[in-house]
Amino acid sequence: MSSRPTAVTVRPAGLPVGGYGTSGPRVRQVLWLLGGVTGVAAFVLVADGDAGNAWLTAALTLGIGWCFLASGLVIWAREEENPLGLLMASAGLILLAGAAVGELGVAFGSWLGFAAVNAFVAMFIHVLVAFPDGRVGSGSERLLVGAVYADLVLLAPLWLAAGGDDPPRGGAAGLLRPEAFASSLGGPPAAVALLAGGGIAWLLWRRWYWATRHARLTLGVVLLSGGVSLALLLAAAVAARSSAAGGRAIGWVAFVAFGTVPLAILAGLVRGRLARASVAELLRELETVRTPGALREALRHALGDPTLRVAYWVSEARGFVDLRGRPFELPWEGSNQVATKVERDGRCVAAIVHDGSLRDAPELLEAVTSAAGLALENERLHAELRSHLDDLRESRARIVEAGDAERRRLERNLHDGAQQRLVAMSLRLRLVEAKIRTDPEGAVPIVTELRQELTEALEELRELARGIHPAILSDRGLRPALEAAATRSPVPVELSTPAERMPAPVEAAIYYVVCEALANVAKYAQASSVRVEVVRADGRAVAAIADDGVGGADPSRGSGLRGLADRVAALDGHLHVDSAPTRGTRIQVDIPCD
Amino acid sequence: MPAGLTRFEFRASCDEDGEVPPRIVIVDDDPSFLATVRLLLEAEGFVVVGEALSGLDGIALATELDPDLVLVDVNLPDIDGFEVVERLAQESAPPVVLTSIRSADDFGNLVQRSRARGFIAKADITGEALTGFLEGRATPA
DSSP: OOOOBOEEEEOOOSOOOOSOOSSHHHHHHHHHHHHHHHHHHHHHHHHTSSSTTHHHHHHHHHHHHHHHHHHHHHHHHHOTTOTHHHHHHHHHHHHHHHHHHHTTOOHHHHHHHHHHHHHHHHHHHHHHHHTTTTOOOSHHHHHHHHHHHIIIIIIHHHHHHHTTOOOOSSGGGGGGOHHHHHHHTOHHHHHHHHHHHHHHHHHHHHHHHHSOHHHHHHHHHHHHHHHHHHHHHHHHHHHHHHOHHHHHHHHHHHHHHHHHHHHHHHHHHHHHHHHHHHHHHHHHHHHHOOSTTHHHHHHHHHHTOTTOEEEEEETTTTEEEOTTSOEEOOOBTTSSEEEEEEEETTEEEEEEEEEGGGGGOHHHHHHHHHHHHHHHHHHHHHHHHHHHHHHHHHHHHHHHHHHHHHHHHHHHHHIIIIIHHHHHHHHHHHHHHHHHHHOHHHHHHHHHHHHHHHHHHHHHHHHHHHHHOOHHHHHHOHHHHHHHHHHHOSSOEEEEOOSSOOOHHHHHHHHHHHHHHHHHIIIIIOOSOEEEEEEEETTEEEEEEEEOSOOOOOTTSSHHHHHHHHHHHHTTOEEEEEOOTTSOOEEEEEEEOO | OOTTEEEOOOOOSSOTTSOOOOEEEEEOSOHHHHHHHHHHHHHTTOEEEEEESSHHHHHHHHHHHOOSEEEEESOOSSSOHHHHHHHHHHTTOOOEEEEESSOGGGGTTHHHHSSOSEEEEGGGOOHHHHHHHHTTOSSOO
């Protein structure tokens, strides 16, 4: 598995609008009217027909038809962009029309009714596949749904006609005569229906299996009710072969089950809709978001995800930080959580890390991120400030620590060096004092040693003083000081420095960086030459130290360069180390210098 | 005998006055200091019977040779001078005088609290001062 962070980019857009289509409302009014009239007609005709339990059959037919029609129209009104509503309304209308036409008592009507009811079953399967967004996505899904339509609407009537049989009377009511339904579904149409149905069942089961926690519930209820309905229909047809009454009883149960499907679909979509209503609430809550962290709570509330976290983009650090400015790791691919990046004006502002199931509600995410965009930008600035403050605090602590370390180093150097030599000299002087009268000759070599020791002690003190602050730097400026440093360097130095003086802190920072770099070159780089170049231009002083050594220096290792980076940062400057293995090391400091 | 440990032949059984010269062991990790102090003390009538470069060697030598005095540097590479004092005190070994490049003030009251006979800064070391410690004084003469 790759370890790439997963991120969906959502550009805040306007809030999604629904129900403002131009022709939608008019068409829906017509469909309501048409559905009402067709329903009444179907009821009257079926109840008056010759089916057993005609009234019950009529009532069930009307119930299912209206259920589909009404749910479809409600969904359509709420989600104009979702074709599921129109599909369901059409299915309901076709069922009612088929039931009515099938009871007219004419042969053509029976054929039409038979085809219409079969079309209803095909559309029903289409609805199950297309739930929840109304689209039939993959090629295999399209193929299978197409096969179901072709099989039920064309092949089944043709097969029946070719066999010289009449269509089962009573259109929709045919569904309630499983014995007739069973005979109509013999031969190749049955084989195609079983194959396509099996394929669709497999696809839907797979879709449910791979669905996220949030989606599983809604999808599960719809697919279960739909699957149970179809299974009952099939069971009724099979049962009818041995017992007409048993088949019919199962058929009724199947019919009731059909009626529950549109309700399950409606409930599922309303569930999503309810979540969306929280966007309006979020907008209200954002008005009162004042304290850091309150935004996260508001987002958690709006998206219904108590595990939601917010990360803010800090461009300087090229990474995400939390509200306190601490580095933030986005979830890796494969984890339960997903990061949705939020952009404003084409710039990344933040990432909302949320439960993976929210990916199923992209419109909701988009609405929420767009509503919270400005508040996120504000909090991002806050987080960025915190991050800078943390950097500042850390560098200040390091400067203090470096100062302490420097004092310890000085004390140790004095103690181990000059002090030790002076004590030894004091003891030798005492010896000389003891010997000078009794054994003057014996005192001479001791005095010679003393003189040697004194020279060394002086050199050590000089070295130490230069380490504390080189007098040449403050007295004569950067160029002479760097020339002196270059002379002391064991690796040949090519030096280029402007003669003019710069502010003392800038000179000192550059001097110490160059000295530290030269010391590192001598110790680690195995270089044959170093080039030191100091340039002053455009209100900045830039110094670069480049060697031709082995490279591979790690600036985070060792306190020397780190402390110098802090010193440079204190002057609003930058220190950059470029040290790829085998390509030498180049250290550059860049300090504002007016 | 471990490295860094030197034992000298007992060269004089008594001096011209018939007095037995004091025997001393010096413990310090700086060989040049050891050499200088030995010269100095021998010029002043001491007999340096042993030298050690570390605290543990110093303890071993002092226990073995049982000198009249052990002069121990506070800064040693293994255990420090105070630790040497404590360990020797447990073995009813000879008295210890601590020494250092630093002055006694730098150690606060550590010297007073220790079981050392006394403390002498390295720059002040003389035979006379050490004799004072031998006679029981806790500060150099």
